[in-house]
Amino acid sequence: MHAEGTQHSLEKVLAQEVQCTGRLLECLEAERLALTRRDLELLEKTTLGKVQYTRQLEELEAQREALVTELGFASGPDTLLDCFRSLPQADRLIQLWEQVLANTEACQTGNLTNGGILESSRQHVEQALSILRGQSGTPSLYDPNGDASANLGQRELGKV
Numbered sequence: 525m526h527a528e529g530t531q532h533s534l535e536k537v538l539a540q541e542v543q544c545t546g547r548l549l550e551c552l553e554a555e556r557l558a559l560t561r562r563d564l565e566l567l568e569k570t571t572l573g574k575v576q577y578t579r580q581l582e583e584l585e586a587q588r589e590a591l592v593t594e595l596g597f598a599s600g601p602d603t604l605l606d607c608f609r610s611l612p613q614a615d616r617l618i619q620l621w622e623q624v625l626a627n628t629e630a631c632q633t634g635n636l637t638n639g640g641i642l643e644s645s646r647q648h649v650e651q652a653l654s655i656l657r658g659q660s661g662t663p664s665l666y667d668p669n670g671d672a673s674a675n676l677g678q679r680e681l682g683k684v
Contacts, residue, residue: 531611534591538620541584545627548577552634559641 551573558566589599597607608617 530591530594531613531617534588534595534611535613535617535620537584537588537591538617538624541581541588541624542620542627544577544580544584545624545631548574548581549627549631549634551577552631552638555638556634556641559638 551570554566555570555574557563558570592599592604592607595607595610597603597610604621605618608614608621611617
């Protein structure tokens with residue numbers, strides 16, 4: 525493939541990455557809604573979407589790296605902009621890449637937020653279970669992994 529065709533392919537892959545990261549971001553927003561509403565059906569749907577878009581992004585990244593290599597540049601974040609700048613439509617390629625990076629950063633933030641919601645829910649469930657077991661709601665000991673010990677306050681009734 526000649527350089528002009530490779531540039532067109534590169535622009536196409538970058539546009540697909542923008543679209544895919546945007547869809548992943550929408551999925552994360554839907555996941556946040558599902559978590560706050562405790563909607564398990566929607567949560568399952570968003571999880572499947574996240575897996576699908578993540579796999580698609582991995583494939584697009586591999587395609588982009590192959591195209592950059594074909595243009596004579598080593599793959600990697602440091603050389604990517606150099607590659608774009610060497611091409612006639614550099615401004616368009618850089619604009620697409622910056623949108624990919626912005627979407628990716630928003631996805632990371634959304635994923636961290638959703639992880640915080642999950643952790644908070646997990647802690648509430650653990651506290652409720654502790655109360656139901658007649659234990660204090662705030663464990664003071666941790667296991668070797670740094671997690672609160674799940675069997676605090678339980679007594680061994682006997683050994684066989």
